[in-house]
Amino acid sequence: VVDVYSAWCGPCKSIASTLRKVRNEIGDDFLQFAVAESDNIDQLSAYRNKSQPTFLFYGGETLVSIVRGANVPLLVRQIHEQLDKEHQVHRYGIHRIEVRSNTKCFVKIPYFQFKKFYHLYLNVCYFFL
Numbered sequence: 821v822v823d824v825y826s827a828w829c830g831p832c833k834s835i836a837s838t839l840r841k842v843r844n845e846i847g848d849d850f851l852q853f854a855v856a857e858s859d860n861i862d863q864l865s866a867y868r869n870k871s872q873p874t875f876l877f878y879g880g881e882t883l884v885s886i887v888r889g890a891n892v893p894l895l896v897r898q899i900h901e902q903l904d905k906e907h908q909v910h911r912y913g914i915h916r917i918e919v920r921s922n923t924k925c926f927v928k929i930p931y932f933q934f935k936k937f938y939h940l941y942l943n944v945c946y947f948f949l
Contacts, residue, residue: 821899822876823855824867831890832873838892842899850906851899877902879909879916886919 823839825832839853858864867874875895877885884905887898908914 821851821853821902822878823853824858824864824874824876825855826859826868826870827857829871829873831871835873835890835892835895838895842896846899846903848903850903850910879906882916883919884916 821839823832823835825835836855843851843853856864858867858870872889875887875898876883877887877898879902885898885902887895905914905916909916
């Protein structure tokens with residue numbers, strides 16, 4: 821799950837501690853969180869100047885779901901649903917279904933393209949070239 825945010829966005833900042841709590845409660849190795857500041861990453865320009873966070877759910881490098889806003893119950897429900905689907909992919913070989921849209925906001929952004937990747941569980945910041 822990649823939390824795409826703007827630095828000046830209040831609701832965007834407040835959600836990080838919630839994500840840490842959810843990660844610790846669920847304790848699933850498939851669940852990884854990253855935060856990406858859209859103001860500093862060209863590939864995320866479509867998400868700039870938004871007053872709400874956007875959560876991009878990836879299975880591998882496939883964008884499988886998007887949640888907009890700081891609606892914690894919706895976000896947690898989507899985390900559980902996507903984890904169940906990811907387990908099915910690994911157990912039964914089921915294919916991931918990529919999210920598609922006519923708008924440019926829905927863009928496939930592989931993890932390795934992020935300039936900064938913040939691993940919330942380990943509290944470590946990685947930089948990719």
